[in-house]
Amino acid sequence: MPAVQNLQQKPARMSIVTFDQWCEAIDTSFLPLAYTRQTRGCFHSNVSYARFGACAVADMDVDAHRVAREPRHVAASDAGFFKIFWQISGQSRVAQRGNEASLEPGMWSIYDTAQPYSIEMPDRCRVLVLLVPQERAFGWRQAAASLGGRALRGEGAARIALSALGAMLHDTCSGHLLDYQGQMVLQDSVVSLVETALQGADTRPPALGDGADAAMARHLGEARMHRLAEFIDAQLHDPELSAQRLAAVLNVSRRTLYNLFRESGQTPHAYILSRRLRQAAVRLSGSADAGRSITEIAFALGFADAAHFSRVFHERFGMSPSQWRQQNAGGTRIALRH
Template sequence: MPSPHATRLTVSSFDQWREIIDTRFLPLDYARESHGRFHCEVSYARFGACAVADMQVSAHRVARLRRHAEDSDAGFFKVFWQLHGRSRVAQREHQAALDPGMWTLYDTAQPYSIELDDGARAMVLLVPQDQAYGWRDAATAMGGQAQRGEGAARIAMSALGALLHDSSTGHPLDAHAQRVLQDSVVALMETALRSGGSGGGGGQPALAPSRADEARLQRIHELVDARLHEPELSAQHLAAALNISRRTLYNLFREIGQTPHAYIQSRRLRQAALRLAQDGGVQRSITEVAFALGFADAAHFSRVFHERFGMSPSQWRQRHAATRA
């Protein structure tokens, strides 16, 4: 990631430009029609876990290919504001031309391309997806579509421009202020996404409301409870059953403060406690109860049960048998 102090560069070599982007932002594929002089003015900086760049470049094209996304350990969302000139963006089935004052959002985990006209100027924000997990539905719906640069989106862009200016003049933000700015920019862009791009209250919501996540979580609860008996039940199986990515699944679980693995184990232990406390529990061995709920090892089951309830499975069953008596 770039330094928290803004860096200004004048680049006169296309190869140098490729190296800067590949090493300090994201690996991309590059092409240009002209083999003549290349020129770029760029200012970039890091704040929190994010990065921002303001660049004016000669005409060229960049593309994020499938292999780039597969080789990456982490996914990012990118917000691209057109400041001068024109660019063309494409992701999935969406394609759009960006004129000054417009912006778009795209997902670096999916292929995309950007073609910049000669002298085009743009500001680019790079946000780790684990810092903006609520953006995924919007990135799917809006990736490669042009949005109006007004309201919350324009305020976010202005704040980032001020960051670059102040940092380059010897007034960088401290760590706390960087985190505050990151949270503020993410919240502003989320507002813009919920408002169909502008953040001014018009248009159809592009960001799924929280009710959609609640419905997904309810579906996860139902799936887990129906498949507790399957030892292979895992985050990967849940994501496949819901037709979502593992990253999206983990982001949903963040809302309830658990990982998928911890939640599955918690539901298994809760069901085991209920079964052992029932009248029929004495008719089944502890090993049978463990295996029926997807635990592959009875000793492991006894250990995690004790950690959860403060007593062994046999002690739990005896206690509830005495209570019933």
């Protein structure tokens, strides 16, 4: 699979009249796939394609055929992507991870390109397809694992994302290109909108109630908090680690980030500080850092001021860093409060 930067760079409107041209266009603009069709002769497709940021999007009006992401394609991949597939007209049959569904107009689905999947279009139809590198859509990972190949309702945030992408495609293919900042804003907005839609995704009939939706939202929140903790622990040395930095790196909005932390009862700033203080207590107690000064340990954990570190450490543990080190130097461990 080509890296995302090697995909077709220029926006384009294409009218395709052979199946071979269609296969080549998809391999170049998106990802290598296996292609089959039931009939011979002309194959018609009209495509509008554009890039924004690290993402690619296309509006496709296409004849009947089937595509599949096979294990051989996955094995040859050097990067992971998420694909969002909106059904605008006609019908498609989708499958991934044992899930199978029929998409009607107004519905959508998500795929993980690191897993095999298939899409069958039995008749001519129109779809809009979005390709996003997985590192740009950190919050989608858990949802893609459970919802890949399932039919989702195209309402609310999903519909807004579709409208924004359609408008961008029209303007871009008409020669009105977004500048770099505009592309980044659109990319972050679409990623956040789709994440919101995935969190509220309902794949069941309305009569079954909304209990499963609430359970899914809680599960997604817990999984994302675990991944956030791992990321933060790896970046504690960075004094610039902040809510704004987390939102930018994880490609979520500040509102989404704060909502996630609110469920844990903390703000992003308080959570980062708590992880730094916990790690400081561990290092002050251990032999590996016995030769380092308290100030060196504080700076290594992202604290920019030794006095500030001493004050917040005392507030957290009820003693100064030096007292903590003295009381734990002989091997007597004091339980850390979470």
